[in-house]
Amino acid sequence: MTAQEAIALIDILLQSANKKQKLNDIQSLVFLETWEGHSYQEIADRLLYEHDYIKQVGSHLWQKLSKIIGEQVSKHNLQAVLRRYQHRSAAHNCIQDWGEAIDVSQFYNRLQELQTLETWISSNSTRAIGIFGLGGIGKSSLSVKLAQQIQSQFEFVIYRSLQQAPTLDVILSNILPILTNSSATTNNSISSLMEQLRQKRCLLIFDNLESILQAGICSGQYQPGYEDYGLLFGRIADESHHSCLILTGREQPGGFAVRSGENLPVRSLKLSGLSPPVCQQILADKGLKATLLQSRDIVNYFGGNPLAIKIAATTIQTLFGGDIQAFLLQGNTVFSDLWDLLDRQFDRLSPLQQQIMYWLALNQDAATPARLKAEILPKVAGRPLMEALEALAERSLIEDRRSLNENAPTTLMLQPAIVEYIIERLIQTAI
Incomplete structure (x- = not known):
């Protein structure tokens, strides 16, 4: 809001209380000078008026505005109050x-x-x-x-x-x-x-x-x-x-x-995952008191996914009696609600994309694109594989380890929870 826009708003406010009322010349000058951050003494010196008179003009104007706006107005908060009023009015309209x-x-x-x-x-x-x-x-x-x-x-x-x-x-x-x-x-x-x-x-x-x-x-x-x-x-x-x-x-x-x-x-x-302190707050709202270290472990496992963290919190309460450490130590934490969430994503993948996900879950230590190509499509041109990798990245299912550490080699990775989901799915398929 510029000073001139503020003056226009003041006139509208004054006329809303009394159709014949608007800023006179001295009120306009005092308002503009105050808007620019000048003190009453500086305004008096610049306009060649007595200090007490300028103060009286300003105080009287702030009192009028306070009654109209419904919020205390002073020379110190003038800009903030008018901007808030403008935003409220705009939101209302x-x-x-x-x-x-x-x-x-x-x-x-x-x-x-x-x-x-x-x-x-x-x-x-x-x-x-x-x-x-x-x-x-x-x-x-x-x-x-x-x-x-x-x-x-x-x-x-x-x-x-x-x-x-x-x-x-x-x-x-x-x-x-x-x-x-x-x-x-x-x-x-x-x-x-x-x-x-x-x-x-x-x-x-x-x-x-x-x-x-x-x-x-x-x-x-x-x-x-x-x-x-x-x-x-x-x-x-x-x-x-x-x-x-x-x-x-x-x-x-x-x-x-x-x-x-x-x-x-x-x-x-x-959109990436939440930080450990925010995870800590989510768990606290669910009634669980987690240390920052425990929150970090949960964030790392679930990629900071807030829905997964909330699902985990429910599981900690119902199956582990609120014991976060026991939950972290028990290992396999891909429980039903999270499984359903990952199922919906996995079922959208093509057979080649699913094959890549299986391979990555089993080869996390050396999952380079070159090795992936050599083992999955050794006799096929690289285009289908690159398109599949691009689609998986677009769907936020895989990422390059360099996204976490720019000095790391080009290695494809999955979040730990996704790795466990994929391995469990492989076991169920084998059975």
Whole structure:
């Protein structure tokens, strides 16, 4: 907010209390000088008035504003109070439809990610953002929390889950009446939505993107009948407007990675696991008192996945009587709920991708791409293998050890919990 914008807001506030009331010349001068951080004595000297008179003008104005705003206003907090009022007013005027958005009243950290995302959106040049990562890593929670914090920057905030795989026609027929404020909308086309995104500043959040993507060898491919989502995402990314689309999913849709970049209007954030102190807080909220060392061990095992940590906490309580150390010592910790989560991810993989996962689980000490190629596809060109590895990385199932240590050799790795899951699955298959 600039000083002139603040003066315009003050006039509106004063006229809201009394239509004939607005800042006079001396009040405007005192306000502007105070806004710039000058003391009453400095203002008096600059305007050639007595100190007591300037103080009286200022105090009287702050008292009026305090009554109108409902918050104590002084020369020291003037900017902060007016900015808060502006944000509250904007949020109040913002039309919101949260659909199936989850409750984020219990939100754990992610302050750095929130700051990064807010910076991207506040620039007004970012048209699309992707938040990607393993199932349970916290993508949905982060997108909802972000939308709540930045809603004052938008005229509309609309959140939709794609978990039940609605067609784009269903989504458009649901969203466009909100944006047009009319139930008579008949043209539910991508072009109609783009026109609304150009006319208004809108924040759209589409969660659970993987529900409309194909399983199999190539990640990011749309299921038959859902290709028009790709057309919509491409137009939002490529065409000029002041709105923003946020996508969350376990993998990027086709064409998204090509369009994204550090200085481009499309940005991508791969969500990593939580830190040991945050894990410690999650366990505390579940009624478990963990040391930082125990929290670190749990984070390392589950890759800092908040859903897996919560599932582990329940298991510690029900099967181990709250004894965290006993849980850590018992070894095999891929229990039913976590198994189901990993099952859903594993079943989406192609036979080659599953074969790679099995091989990596059994060869963690020397899992280089060259050795993988030699043992799995020795007589086949490297392209299918590279495509499969790329798809697994896109789905956050494998990572290069150098992501943890830049001096480490190029070695592919799995999280310990995934290794145990894969080995247990192999045993069950053999049986």
